[in-house]
Amino acid sequence: MVEGQATDADVVVVGAGPTGLMLATELRLRGVTTIVVDRLTQRSEFGKALNLQPRTAEVLDLRGLLTAAQDRAEGGIPGSHFTVAFLPYTSLDTRYPYQMVLPQAQLEAVLEQRFLELGGELRRGWTVDDVQQDENTVTVHGPDTLTARYVAACDGGRSSIRKLLGVDFPGTAATEYFTMADIRLSPGAKELPQLTEQQRERRSMRRLRRAEPDGSTANLLPYAEPGLYRILYSDHRTTRDEVTRQQIVDGLHRFYGDDYQLQDVLYAGRFGDASRQVEHYRTGRVFLAGDAAHIHFPAGGQGLNLGVQDAFNLGWKLAAVITGTMAETLLDTYHAERHPVGAQVLENTRAQNTLRIQDANHEALRRVLERLLQTPEANQAMAETTSGLAISYGGEAPVGTRLRDFESGGSWASTAFHTGHGVLLARKPQYLEQAQPWASRVVGLHVDNLPLPGCDALLVRPDGHICAAVPHDDLTTALSTWFGAPDTTA
CATH class of the missing domain: 3.30.70.2450 (Alpha-Beta Plaits)
Structure with a gap:
């Protein structure tokens, strides 16, 4: 950004649905000035999505928001479906082995309240008319004009930002x-x-x-x-x-x-039942997330969850770049990590939609698949995929996988993530000392035990995904890769 160039906010988020509000809350948690705009004059109290998958429950728990969501929940469903088979969640390795029935409006209320508590600004009745960007800023035109360092398009399947930028939305049109x-x-x-x-x-x-x-x-x-x-x-x-x-x-x-x-x-x-996904989740200084980036047949209750997890992946990275602790190249990992996850959900839901066709060939396919999904291994694998728990961002496992919450010293590891920082969980004090130069960005926590045998320390990103397992991985290298240069004054 050119020094002295004025902006209205670091980030303008277009869309006050779950994706936009999750992203905005993540940004404000790290002190990033954020304005959310939405075309609706007030939040809709009915309609749209209902279910939170186990991984989304874990995401909310990582930020201390799950209790508020549970208080508004309508109940739960002990699993999901893959067209021909029930996928029980009871054996999944999570504290939340069920789908929480939470109307979308209630999740939005929880996230909006937190965003405003953190000092965010929400402007309703705000329709986007145009968007322009240069190498330093993005300008969004509506009832007034807003300029920001970045814009996040979280404005749904008919995204005005996506259309104004001329971003293609390849895929298949709705047939039903x-x-x-x-x-x-x-x-x-x-x-x-x-x-x-x-x-x-x-x-x-x-x-x-x-x-x-x-x-x-x-x-x-x-x-x-x-x-x-x-x-x-x-x-x-x-x-x-x-x-x-x-x-x-x-x-x-x-x-x-x-x-x-x-x-x-x-x-x-x-x-x-349209199924579409943009080829790139970033266009210059504009990011697309949620339904603005992908739409699909709503089989298995995966759509809202996919969007919230897009935002959870992007939020801490965008904040790290804006606050100057990380280089702009970190933002490339948003597309690299989330586009394959979205593509997998589209593949999953396209398959389920195809299985609804009523003819002899598809009936035979349904019977074969039903028998296959009755085997414990196949059923478990599909349940882990639908629940979001199987998501991995690459590397040699456990690197890239989510940290399974565990108890140590009378408290859950997830509580260490409430600040939105990275977390180092270590059984040996020398690793906490080694990470001290990153103390402003990484919370160090001594634990009695870790959920991985032979592991002395786990370095975990703010979104709960493991980026180093020590001693197998070099801790200093991982700290520099994901959290920037050490603080020489620490």
Whole structure:
């Protein structure tokens, strides 16, 4: 940046959904001036995503935000599905072996509150009209003009930033649209199913699923509030027209007969099975994250989680560059690490969408896959992938893998990450002394034990991924690679 060149913020984040707010919170945690703009005048209370995967729960826990999210949760689901098979999470190596049912608006509320507590600025009713960039700054035009060192496009699948920059969005167009609505019901021929407090505590919420021979399906999910439900159904619709109340009534009748009666529609919309991903997650000084970078068929509840984890990967890196502790080249690792993860999710969801086709060949494929996923090894591998726990950013394991939370000295290792710094967990004091010149960027913590045999110390990035396992890896090299030059005054 040219010395003396004025900007309104270090970063302007476009979009106040989970991805944008997660990124903005990460930036403010490290003191980066951040403005979030969003076209909505207020946060929507209904609709959109519902589930947090285990890895996203761990991400929130690393920043001390999980308790607030759990307080707003509607219950839990003890696993996921891969079209033909249930994927139980009970055997996964995590403290959170379930999907948390948390409406997107509630997650946004948690993140927005934290962002504002950290001194961030949120401007609503702000529509982007144009974006321009040079080698030092990005200027975003809307109701007024904002200039920043960087811009993050977190503005959804129809991203205005992506379109204004002319970034291609290759992939496949939607062939079918699905209906989703948050509704109030009253009893019909049957009493309404309710989510009990015991179910909520045991993470045992289950969907009322219906299927027809032509492949049409419906799911009815109770919220904690009596009478409030999410309905999601497919009826082979090929247009994304506006959802009417009568269509919801017809959908209820088609899949549930006269079991329940519709009282009110609180939110209704459609989504398609398009699958697209940008080729590069960075265009100059603009980064794309979440649905602005990738969209896919929402199989397995992976979409929101993918976006939040994009933001968690990018946030600490962008902060390190802006605060001057790391070179600009660190930002190249955002695309290098997250693009393959997004591509894997698109591959996974494309496969599941294909398996819905109703003909003899696909029926044979479903039967074969169902048998395969009944084997414990295959089922576990797919569960680890869908949950996000299998994500690795390269290197010789355990380098690149996430740190599994563990207890030492009466506390969980995850608490050391609340500040957003890197963490060195060491059983021997000489490693803590060796890392002292990086003390402003790396929290050193003496532990009685580590979750890896033969390991004396683990250096972990702010996003919870291991970057050195000592003595196998050289600690000083890893510290310099991921946290910059040592502080000569330390």
